[in-house]
Amino acid sequence: MSKQFTKLAYSSVDDMIYGSCPNPVTTRNGLVIGGGEIYPEVNFTLPPMHITKDTMPEVLSIYQEMIHGVLKKVHELHAPGLVVEFETLPDMTEHPEWGIQIHKLLRDTMSDYEAKYGLKSAIRMTPNDIREMSRPPIMRSGKYWEAMVKTFEGSAKDGADFLSIESTGGKEINDEAIVNADLRTSVFALGCLAPRDMAWLWTNISDIARANGAISGGDSACGFANTAMVLAEQGFIPKVYAAIMRTITTPRALAAIENGAVGPSKDCAYENIYLKAITGTPISSEGKTAACAHFSPIGNISAAVADLWSNESVQQVKLLSGFAPVVSTEQLIYDCRLMNVATRKGQTKLMRDLLVESDCYLDPQAYVLRPDVAFEIGKEIVKTQDPFIRTLNTAKLTLDIIKKAVDKKELVIEERELNWLDILESQLDEIPEDEEAFIAEMKKEVDSSKYNPSEYGI
Amino acid sequence: MSKQFTKLAYSSVDDMIYGSCPNPVTTRNGLVIGGGEIYPEVNFTLPPMHITKDTMPEVLSIYQEMIHGVLKKVHELHAPGLVVEFETLPDMTEHPEWGIQIHKLLRDTMSDYEAKYGLKSAIRMTPNDIREMSRPPIMRSGKYWEAMVKTFEGSAKDGADFLSIESTGGKEINDEAIVNADLRTSVFALGCLAPRDMAWLWTNISDIARANGAISGGDSACGFANTAMVLAEQGFIPKVYAAIMRTITTPRALAAIENGAVGPSKDCAYENIYLKAITGTPISSEGKTAACAHFSPIGNISAAVADLWSNESVQQVKLLSGFAPVVSTEQLIYDCRLMNVATRKGQTKLMRDLLVESDCYLDPQAYVLRPDVAFEIGKEIVKTQDPFIRTLNTAKLTLDIIKKAVDKKELVIEERELNWLDILESQLDEIPEDEEAFIAEMKKEVDSSKYNPSEYGI
Amino acid sequence: MDFEELSLAVQKGKAKQVRELVNQGVEEGISIEKILNEGLIDSMAVVGENFKQNKIYVPEMLVAARAMSAGLSILEPLLTATGVKPIGKIVIGTVRGDLHDIGKNLVAMMMKGMGATVYDLGIDVPDVAFVEKAEEVGADIVCISALLTTTMPAIGDVITEFEKAGVRNKYHIMVGGAPVNQAFADSIGANKYTSNAADAAEVAKAYLESKYSN
Amino acid sequence: MDFEELSLAVQKGKAKQVRELVNQGVEEGISIEKILNEGLIDSMAVVGENFKQNKIYVPEMLVAARAMSAGLSILEPLLTATGVKPIGKIVIGTVRGDLHDIGKNLVAMMMKGMGATVYDLGIDVPDVAFVEKAEEVGADIVCISALLTTTMPAIGDVITEFEKAGVRNKYHIMVGGAPVNQAFADSIGANKYTSNAADAAEVAKAYLESKYSN
């Protein structure tokens, strides 16, 4: 562990705003993330198609079309900066040469636009975590991990600015927990397994970044907390469970920063707000303008302290005006413009608070993203360095915060949610405060064909 | 002419804000447009398909799917109100029974949701103007006009709240003018032909509304000014020409309000800002969140004084999260939430000004939408009641405003635009200040196979 | 045995009580079919309805499903013995290259809830494995799920495997998953598409009923 | 005659001057083909290039096109007399039910600019009219435009008309308009799709050149 966090990065919650942070990150070409302005982060993906050797020329031509469309729009609308995220699809990571080739195409085109029009942009390279293609997942070796390393290295050599991933350590047992709203298993996955994997993983990614001139970006617990959010949105599981899932991904997320990542953290990681409060790194976020990728109850509040503002992902399909990635780009640019103008007029804090007020009373998942709540949770987390205790205490505190808000009638939740406040509380009460004891219990409870404890060193 | 406007509806530009206006409009079920809050206006259309007798069941089921998706989202996100626009496609107006049937499906479903969840919504019925299907168009009689009347009447009887149209009088000669950036012909189309058609048309629509309990909504010069904007966006014609096209549609637009319309005026009519300044009626608008339908340089400023906020139109196609109309709905709701929260915090004026500042210095088409510019233009317009003189003077004033802004370096325009400031000025200088003389000149100049002067009473 | 009690026990997910009540019913000589249909399946239908009406969540439904299974495990040997057929056999899986299974699992669960025997092939299933399993168990319905736009085309490939094997018409093929829509389903010649698990179960039930009604 | 002067006159849209220079060239005995290709068409190509590079707007291009036409009208009778063929014949129109023509007109204009003879059927064109005109004039290329998602399928219907008439393979069919994309173009069996008028003209030129190169 290279860093430890024992206190928050801010002394006052008023200072935590969008577009700037205590530890901004600067790319090779001088784009500063978290240095005062919020920039769009655009992500795009293929329309329905197979990816094979034979279709690779078509794949490349679609990516070419997409990046040109996006950069042209950015230029036309005079946006001051841009981050493009390239998140690979599984086939592209399994065949590292494909992912690397697509990354190079994007990176080079971006450089061309910079040379021609002075358009400053940076690329985030996000190979997907294919370690789970083995079942149970093999986390620290094997062909999948090797392919991932190749992808990271190859793209970093070609000039990738930020290396990122949405890593999945612990997810193999959390998937089933989610549909059962089984907080006990989620605490095991997020408090015991995930931080161990993250520490190992981010030490490796940071080494690769250092060796190749790239920046060690950040992770996202999307496969945990966003999956829960999507299921809650469809009415499948309680929102209060999804809200707790959000906050308890933070100790896991911290492991990246503790082991070399410096940001910007990933867009879909709404736990970023706690991360920013604790570490002061720049973060990416997404909300209403990512509705093309997933609906959410946090469309505005998610922008409140963001340093990059993303659309998450959209396919190359034609809308009435043009292709969807260009549509997203235009929308993100205007969102950022409004926020940056507020900053120029000295109104960042006010704009932040309006974004917060917009959503925070309507859904527990929004409520826990309030900056003051983030501070409260952050303070709890930095009290100890033990990820498991951090996770457990965060869960308890979050439940408490939600209950109080409901009692105060500040937060309205559905009838059928109320019941779950008690169910979740008793789930938490049954977890011992000693990690070793808990691990021992869970090793007995969890289906051992689903995961491999030794891959986590437990 | 039932009304005359000789002064602005506001004494101070500070009072002209979004979400409220001097003359709000209330629907049967008590939804107030312009009464303090801004609401989303959602519009959606078919994916690629033929509309025939045989496909009508499929058409209906797609509309059903769309309206359910939209209303479900509105309910989930606790939006306080909603307007749905149903803009017919040509086949549906040619066969009024189809348009009426679809409208009824939408209207009834909306009523169901109101009964079930208390979700207050209103529908805007916008038959498209098919009079131009005859070439040259027959404006005041014939089968096309009769089909339009049937559509208006039939849907009003079924409970349509607002009747609207994007009427096309004068467009038949303006289409060619646009690609030639021929301001002289545009002044003829918008100053001489269009207002005559509008006066006649809106007298008729307002009569139908009155007779059937509907509200006479408003028009849009979309076929003129938005066509110009889209062509300018593609780099085909100068933006300064498109900016002037915008302002000079106002006298035409006024003809609707002078002859019975009370608002809300149509979303894509960016001239609405001048209309609101002059008449105090509520208006709809669209910007960044309508990027799915057309790109624009006015993504935020267009919201500055809007009473409804629209997505213009989007097809029923699947994005990663769900169907595109639902995506639009979510985005609009969050946009409106933010603006309404600002209002609740007493910050409407500040938010308005941030929206304005966001865009106004980057494009002449945005610059002319500044509220202070709207006031200046509005004041010029109300000096006379003659639509032609209004149009000509507005053109001159707009050119002047843009030139001054460029001189002050407040507004940056492309190199190749500069030249056009002079070309357009000399075009205007050659227009006589006497309508009769001008009409006589233009009757000689304009290809008489393109339009029918007698349909305009000239 | 009190059918209402049994229904409540299923709904509340009380597996132990369900087991007891089913045993009691069998001993009392109530027909196996009646216990199955009016006892277990109808109770689960109530649960499904409550879920559709947003009264409960999936976890509650899963608990109920487990309770129902507990009862079913008592009936199954007896059903075979008395020659009563299950309402139908369903093979389900997520296509090759795709690891998403939450949606597929819900579909499987709902199908079990309506009384079908479900063979779940899991995720990342090779095209031909669908054919092999369907042939092996003599399935009625094959359900194919895909969540990625890049794996969606594999649904078509699975159907092609059925054609190649000359057994396409033996099976009712249902397809689904977030990126799938009716147009795509039509284009690959699937029999049915539904956008959610509840509808999927309903549609499957209707199909099985009409198939076995004569 | 000075070719550079002619080029500038075309570029600046000076129709009168273009006419004078072309006449002068003809009198001086410069070959008709050379005046056409190196004089008019190449000048228009410069205009097209300036447009592509965002140096000028469509109105400037239209003025140039009109100037070029003025010159062309002098050459045309001579071309026919000397047996020089125009570079190709193109039929263009907007499909039935669709009144959008701005994009189609630009395509037509650019095609004229590269020296083709263009037959513009206008808007709201019945399916069969495309076939009739193409057959009548012996076209090389047929260009079909549609701007509405509801009229886009009519492009396919037009192609079907060509098939029905048994003349599909005689023509290179190009399609376009905002809702059209490559996938749709492929699905209806069009020969080419391009997303804008400049590319359309380039692609058409390349096709005609390869067609007549032997």
Ligand code: B12
């Ligand atoms: C959860 C999730 C994951 C989890 C999956 C966990 C699991 N065990 O399933 C994890 C984290 C592993 C994951 C990984 C990836 N994912 Co994912 N994931 C999601 C997410 C957030 C939710 C999916 C879900 O479970 N929904 C809830 C269920 C209940 O809904 P459902 O699956 O649609 O099922 C319902 C219906 O469709 C229907 N149904 C389903 N199957 C069937 C079958 C039949 C026969 C019928 C009739 C009906 C039916 O009934 C169900 C219940 O009503 C979606 C986002 C979204 N908004 O959907 C992205 C999403 C599907 N994932 C996406 C991506 C890109 C990925 C990754 C490639 C990411 C990456 N770069 O690494 C990997 C791919 C791994 C792989 N090889 O498959 C993208 C797909 C984009 C694209 N181009 O297609 C999505 C859309 C996210 C996004 N917005 O970008 N993902």
Ligand code: B12
């Ligand atoms: C201008 C316009 C109009 C004008 C048309 C004027 C005219 N004379 O053409 C008017 C006002 C009449 C009009 C009417 C309608 N319109 Co209209 N219109 C537009 C608008 C704003 C711009 C179109 C345009 O001219 N673009 C500029 C040109 C240069 O681009 P282009 O046409 O795409 O052409 C380029 C390429 O596509 C290509 N190309 C074009 N054709 C071809 C052919 C070939 C062979 C090739 C290779 C290339 C090619 O080259 C061109 C140049 O680069 C679009 C919005 C938009 N963003 O596109 C809506 C739009 C097309 N219209 C729309 C609608 C709905 C209508 C109406 C139905 C509205 C109504 N409800 O009444 C009516 C329909 C009337 C009818 N029956 O056709 C919708 C279509 C939605 C849908 N479901 O399909 C759009 C997308 C607007 C929107 N966002 O909702 N419209």
Ligand code: SF4
């Ligand atoms: S759930 Fe969303 S963010 Fe997470 S891995 Fe899947 S697509 Fe990526």
Ligand code: SF4
């Ligand atoms: S140009 Fe836009 S707003 Fe105008 S008629 Fe066409 S679609 Fe409607």
Ligand SMILES: [Zn+2]
């Ligand atoms: Zn993500």
Ligand SMILES: [Zn+2]
């Ligand atoms: Zn993302």
Ligand SMILES: [Zn+2]
């Ligand atoms: Zn509109």
